[in-house]
Amino acid sequence: MPLARLIPCLDVAHGRVVKGVNFVGLRDVGDPVELAKHYSDGGADELVFLDIAATPDDVATMTSVVAQVADVLEIPFTVGGGVRSTEDAIRIIESGADRVSLNSAALADPGLITAIASRYGSQAVVVAIDAGDGVVHTHGGRVATATKTIPWAVEAAARGAGEILLTSIAHDGRREGFDLALTAAVRDAVAIPVIASGGAGSAAHVAAALRIADAALVASIVHENPSGLPGLRDEIEALGIQLRPMKERS
Amino acid sequence: MSDIAVVDYGAGNTRSVRAALAHLGATSVVTSDPSLIKGSTQVVLPGVGSARSAMEHLHATGAAKAIRERFDDGGPILGICLGMQLALDTSEEDGGVEGLGLLSGSVYRMSEGRVPRLGWAQVDPWGETYYFAHSYAAQSNDSVATSDGVTVAIERGSFLGVQFHPEKSAAAGLAFLEQCLSRA
Numbered sequence: 522m523p524l525a526r527l528i529p530c531l532d533v534a535h536g537r538v539v540k541g542v543n544f545v546g547l548r549d550v551g552d553p554v555e556l557a558k559h560y561s562d563g564g565a566d567e568l569v570f571l572d573i574a575a576t577p578d579d580v581a582t583m584t585s586v587v588a589q590v591a592d593v594l595e596i597p598f599t600v601g602g603g604v605r606s607t608e609d610a611i612r613i614i615e616s617g618a619d620r621v622s623l624n625s626a627a628l629a630d631p632g633l634i635t636a637i638a639s640r641y642g643s644q645a646v647v648v649a650i651d652a653g654d655g656v657v658h659t660h661g662g663r664v665a666t667a668t669k670t671i672p673w674a675v676e677a678a679a680r681g682a683g684e685i686l687l688t689s690i691a692h693d694g695r696r697e698g699f700d701l702a703l704t705a706a707v708r709d710a711v712a713i714p715v716i717a718s719g720g721a722g723s724a725a726h727v728a729a730a731l732r733i734a735d736a737a738l739v740a741s742i743v744h745e746n747p748s749g750l751p752g753l754r755d756e757i758e759a760l761g762i763q764l765r766p767m768k769e770r771s
Numbered sequence: 772m773s774d775i776a777v778v779d780y781g782a783g784n785t786r787s788v789r790a791a792l793a794h795l796g797a798t799s800v801v802t803s804d805p806s807l808i809k810g811s812t813q814v815v816l817p818g819v820g821s822a823r824s825a826m827e828h829l830h831a832t833g834a835a836k837a838i839r840e841r842f843d844d845g846g847p848i849l850g851i852c853l854g855m856q857l858a859l860d861t862s863e864e865d866g867g868v869e870g871l872g873l874l875s876g877s878v879y880r881m882s883e884g885r886v887p888r889l890g891w892a893q894v895d896p897w898g899e900t901y902y903f904a905h906s907y908a909a910q911s912n913d914s915v916a917t918s919d920g921v922t923v924a925i926e927r928g929s930f931l932g933v934q935f936h937p938e939k940s941a942a943a944g945l946a947f948l949e950q951c952l953s954r955a
Contacts, residue, residue: 522884522885522892522919523888523889523890523891523892523903523919524890524891524892524900525890526889526890526891561941566890566891588786591784591786591787591790592786592790592793593790595787595790595791595794595938595939595940595941595942595944595945596902596939596940596941597902597904597936597939614784614819615784615786616786617784617786617787617790618784619784619787619904619939620904639821640820640821640824641819641820641821642819642820642821642853642887642904642905642906643886643887643906644887644889644904644905644906645819683887683889683904683906684887684889712885712886713885713886713887714885714887714889714890735885735889735890736890765891765900766900767942768899768900768941768942768943768946
């Protein structure tokens with residue numbers, strides 16, 4: 522089994538990183554390219570870029586950001602937020618992203634999962650689920666749908682998703698730990714890997730999530746102290762979770 | 772002529788491979804031109820895509836024949852992920868696809884553990900940790916390395932294929948690519 526993964530998530534709007542990143546030591550904190558490189562050097566196993574504005578114009582902007590990031594980053598990265606069609610996915614992936622993350626677009630048209638997976642393979646398609654009270658939410662977690670969380674995860678996997686990015690709305694942003702019961706329920710229902718998201722406030726929280734899920738998404742815990750990523754990794758490892766060994770460039 | 776021809780087969784994330792090579796100071800070109808494939812110092816067959824459309828593209832452009840001729844002449848070729856799998860005889864992917872057949876062996880859909888197999892894992896006996904993202908794996912007598920019991924590197928003559936993505940494996944991956952470039 523591959524090692525547990527620690528995945529910082531960067532929120533992007535109109536080509537700039539927004540909210541929550543603490544700026545010590547960075548020349549331009551809004552620059553996705555500089556931040557990506559910084560986290561990569563600090564030991565991120567992957568990165569997720571989430572376009573939180575995602576107007577139709579933003580796909581073009583995001584494509585250009587993706588190309589610049591791909592030129593400097595030597596770890597995998599996923600792009601989500603503005604991917605509404607196979608064409609969007611092609612543009613993002615051909616620009617250098619490893620994977621796209623689908624959320625409400627997959628709910629509206631589950632066939633989109635299959636279309637992208639058959640072109641690039643399942644590993645290129647993440648389905649993001651914002652879950653609360655047993656059902657899937659849209660619009661950044663504000664609108665509840667009638668779709669139940671677990672059956673949707675199962676359907677997404679059956680249609681070709683290569684990973685579930687599972688966010689607990691109730692836990693997100695509170696920094697009191699992940700929703701471990703929900704994470705375990707989804708993990709047990711599917712045979713594809715699961716990324717736990719929402720609630721990371723400490724190394725202990727992340728370690729607890731990584732005992733259940735294949736990866737953990739982290740945001741404010743690293744953004745508030747971007748130079749603290751290596752230390753966070755050490756703390757997680759001290760709690761018995763093995764992460765990838767860091768190799769210095771010779 | 773560029774040092775390195777990165778073979779274009781219509782899908783595939785060639786940009787990251789080129790970026791990693793550029794990082795090492797190597798110039799590369801993305802091409803399916805048979806003369807470039809035969810004449811370049813190095814050839815990289817990158818990953819990502821589907822086996823059937825990749826093979827169709829390689830045959831349509833004459834790249835498949837050029838890769839075979841290069842292999843027979845002893846010119847170095849590095850296959851990455853799908854690019855490694857295409858070098859074998861057959862693949863279960865897309866209902867069954869005939870590969871380039873440079874090496875004997877086949878490609879099967881994995882069933883153990885979580886599939887796709889995503890993330891960083893150690894490669895034995897090399898001892899390094901690289902990034903993987905695959906649902907299919909190779910079965911070949913030319914296996915030279917494994918990870919979690921799965922064949923992740925195959926080598927015969929001038930062809931070296933790896934299942935992991937060196938271009939996505941940070942410092943360990945760059946070091947691996949650097950070694951590959953020094954293969955004559």
